[in-house]
Amino acid sequence: MKVHSILPSLVVTMSLGFAGAAAAQDVGETVKPNFSRALPNIPGKSLTAVEVVYPPGAASHPHTHAKSAFIYAYVVSGSVVSKVNNEPEHVYKAGESFFEEPGSLHAVSRNASKTEPAKLLAVFVVDSDDKQLTTNVK
Template sequence: MSIALEMTPIADRARLWQLLVASTAIVCAVVSAKIFPMKMDAISEFPLPLCAADASSGSSGNKVELISSNALPDIPGKRVTIVRVTYGPGGFTPPHRHAGTVTAYITKGQIRSQLAGGPVEIFEVGQSFFEPPGAIHLVSANASNTDWAELIAVFVADEGAQLTTLIEP
């Protein structure tokens, strides 16, 4: 008894290849769906309170973007979070305070800033300022009504802390 083996036609091979690609995509989608919510939950604890400040600020062009957020392995219970804050022309954040410490570095334009008890200062590209824990940030604004401004903020705070709290008038 002999068995004749046929070569798989090219059309069938293409269909098999499509099936393999589709199966791989489905597996990746299922794995991503299980992992993605965990990542979003972890991220949402940190920048969203800062983003909430944008809703009541002076310009619809204001934006806060998460750059990274990582637990500090050598300091249990602490986390470093880095965000990019963009102010549209005339944009500002209402008075607020932050959990932990904040160091801000100006990357575009000029930022007007004032901590409670201190003078109003204007910081330019390449300059930075520091906010100690609990300091009230009375003024945080784009110093220009025509140009954009941007800063990178580095927070060091307790795990799960609300990074920004608006101060009621």
């Protein structure tokens, strides 16, 4: 099986994982696939990017990502409160970024504002065969 043939299903699976988190709460984020491509110089790895839009007051459930996923998150607009692993909560403003190491717990991810939307770009470097990219933690 070619890596390119599994990338569309990878993006859909990741989107459904995020959408499932949003559907389970009153006000959640919206996740839209942005880019996905196998990395030709790193066999078995892919790069996938998604836009995450938080309406005012919106939040994600605590979650983890695929065990292979290294994530770079860049705040495009607004401000996002994030807490990864044992780090303290931090407010990231437009133009700032953070990362998640493989196996991290993303305990807090929410819009810092009750009146303005926020958007971030999440870029995953992940094993190409990882299907479930986001899992809510109960």
